[in-house]
Amino acid sequence: MKILMKGNEAICEAAIRAGCVGFFGYPITPQNEVPEYMSTKMAESGGTFVQAESEVAAINMVYGASAAGARVMTSSSSPGIALKQEGISYLAAADLPCLIVSVSRSGPGLAGILPSQSDYFQATKGGGNGDYYMPVFAPNSVQEATDFVQKSFEVAERYRTPVMVLIDGLLGQMMEPVEFSAPNIPQFDKSWAVGPRNGRERNIRNSLDLSPESLEQTNIRRFKRYDEIIANETRVESTVQDGDEVVVVAYGTSARIAVNAIEELGAAGIKAGLIRPITLWPFPNAAFQNLPASVKHVVVVELSQGQMVFDVKLAVAGKLPVHFYGRNGGMIFESPEIAREVTKIVRGE
Amino acid sequence: MGKVVYEKSAGLTDSPMSYCPGCLHGTIHKLVAESLVELGVLDRSVLVASVGCSVVAYQFYNCDAVQAAHGRAPAVATGIKRVSPESIVFTYQGDGDLAAIGTSEIIHAAHRGENITVIFVNNAIYGMTGGQMAPTTLITQKTSTSPKGRVENQAGLPMKVSEMMAQIPSSYYIERVSAHNVPNILKTKKAITKAFRNQIDGKGFSMVEILSTCPIGWHVTPVEATKFVESAMVPYFPLGVYKDEGEVRS
Numbered sequence: 001m002k003i004l005m006k007g008n009e010a011i012c013e014a015a016i017r018a019g020c021v022g023f024f025g026y027p028i029t030p031q032n033e034v035p036e037y038m039s040t041k042m043a044e045s046g047g048t049f050v051q052a053e054s055e056v057a058a059i060n061m062v063y064g065a066s067a068a069g070a071r072v073m074t075s076s077s078s079p080g081i082a083l084k085q086e087g088i089s090y091l092a093a094a095d096l097p098c099l100i101v102s103v104s105r106s107g108p109g110l111a112g113i114l115p116s117q118s119d120y121f122q123a124t125k126g127g128g129n130g131d132y133y134m135p136v137f138a139p140n141s142v143q144e145a146t147d148f149v150q151k152s153f154e155v156a157e158r159y160r161t162p163v164m165v166l167i168d169g170l171l172g173q174m175m176e177p178v179e180f181s182a183p184n185i186p187q188f189d190k191s192w193a194v195g196p197r198n199g200r201e202r203n204i205r206n207s208l209d210l211s212p213e214s215l216e217q218t219n220i221r222r223f224k225r226y227d228e229i230i231a232n233e234t235r236v237e238s239t240v241q242d243g244d245e246v247v248v249v250a251y252g253t254s255a256r257i258a259v260n261a262i263e264e265l266g267a268a269g270i271k272a273g274l275i276r277p278i279t280l281w282p283f284p285n286a287a288f289q290n291l292p293a294s295v296k297h298v299v300v301v302e303l304s305q306g307q308m309v310f311d312v313k314l315a316v317a318g319k320l321p322v323h324f325y326g327r328n329g330g331m332i333f334e335s336p337e338i339a340r341e342v343t344k345i346v347r348g349e
Numbered sequence: 350m351g352k353v354v355y356e357k358s359a360g361l362t363d364s365p366m367s368y369c370p371g372c373l374h375g376t377i378h379k380l381v382a383e384s385l386v387e388l389g390v391l392d393r394s395v396l397v398a399s400v401g402c403s404v405v406a407y408q409f410y411n412c413d414a415v416q417a418a419h420g421r422a423p424a425v426a427t428g429i430k431r432v433s434p435e436s437i438v439f440t441y442q443g444d445g446d447l448a449a450i451g452t453s454e455i456i457h458a459a460h461r462g463e464n465i466t467v468i469f470v471n472n473a474i475y476g477m478t479g480g481q482m483a484p485t486t487l488i489t490q491k492t493s494t495s496p497k498g499r500v501e502n503q504a505g506l507p508m509k510v511s512e513m514m515a516q517i518p519s520s521y522y523i524e525r526v527s528a529h530n531v532p533n534i535l536k537t538k539k540a541i542t543k544a545f546r547n548q549i550d551g552k553g554f555s556m557v558e559i560l561s562t563c564p565i566g567w568h569v570t571p572v573e574a575t576k577f578v579e580s581a582m583v584p585y586f587p588l589g590v591y592k593d594e595g596e597v598r599s
Contacts, residue, residue: 021432022428022431022432024428048431048432052424052457053453053454053456053457053460054453056421056424056453056454057421057424057427057453058424060417060418060425061424061425061428062428063418063421063424063428064415064417064424064425064426064427064429065428065431066428067415067425067428067429068395068428068432068433068436069433070432072432087418087421090417090418094416194395194413194414194415194429194436195395195429195435195436196392196435196436197392197393197412197413198392199392202411202412202414203413203414204407204413204414204416205414205416206398206407206414206415206416207416208404208416
């Protein structure tokens, strides 16, 4: 049965149905419906809700609760995610799973509260210290957001890593029909968790390692897990087919607008295909290999001054010209605007 | 066969301690470990280690442990205790960690009345990083970042943490003790045990502030260090119970 729900609230409902037992958050627009929903529903489901004193405290509560073996999450928006970066680095370093929902707004600084995609770097390149990555899912609908919230817990626990679901304020605030699947998350081994021992060896969750020999090996082991994530969890949607002369690349909200732009281009006689990265890390590089010979241009459209475009350039590896079109600050392009820009590029104007 | 009259606490591992000669972390670790054993909760205790000299405390306590980012131990402890209420959760924090970078986390953990135990070791200096000025460094006390001595009009007066924590409506038990001589070590043990007993009984937030030494950072001998605690620290940081809701409510 489909229910009409706001993105932010559907995310919460999906998390609770996926067995999330702890939410630690802090108010910031445009994600406030998340802690608000959780304050009631998490308690009703027998879980833990804490409104922390800061985003910093919230992510460290997640760190502690995850170390104790609980399936937990936090949410925030751009400046708040910036504050969580230290904690995300520690979670990655201590091999602790959790979900971080990022409902991005415009930046930099306090900036504005309207939707933006200027936190692609923040999500995929991290602001925490050290050699680490974090899987990032970028849904383009409320339905996908709920599906990926549930998938995120599985990925987080399977590979013992923090995972982010990145949406923007538009998807967070938008209401859409959503159907909750019955989540079937396997029971992963959590014999590493701290808590009552009942005779077992003691467990230590830690990121400190003052031995360079040991630390190097620990980091290499983590990167072997990253290799598995790249091999198993990379997701992309591609409509590119032989005859397309241009490939439009977009994720999340932008991808939905780009779909309409591609239809409009088709009606005007320009054949275009869409590559929609669904995981932003790992980035779906393979989707850019072996493009049809008909493709002459790649156009990246983002609600930013251009961030994902750099990953696209790496994936294309100089084989095709990569162009960019974006709006920022909370300004959102409409499909004719994208179609017009793509047309100019194709016609060499 | 002789009778065993004293032995190392089962609450401590066999790992050699990395602390400097004359440092009181070892003594305080022993008191905490003994309390956990005597209260019968060692096998369900979780240490939250902080950043500072005791960053590696997880090597010495014979219980589960989580190592926290600088200042965040009370938030980490909150997360553990909320999802695992049967665990006996304690933070072990120095004055740089708790009284500077971690003031927000410690104040709000107390404000929420988290049912955790905080062991706060105040030696008036950043020891681990080489003896820099802390919020608790005394006026005229020389450190590597106050080479001419702490000056009030530049750094303000030293922070009185127990006095501050006692003002928080939801804190349950706040006591300042000292580990610089035997009578005070015995009082410290009592306070630590009480702070854990409170958690076992579900009473809420307990913090024991323990005055301690840093002979290396202070550039004095261990004996001179204990004398400095007695003559300089205790007068500014008076010992005693600052708050005990158990006394008030009984």
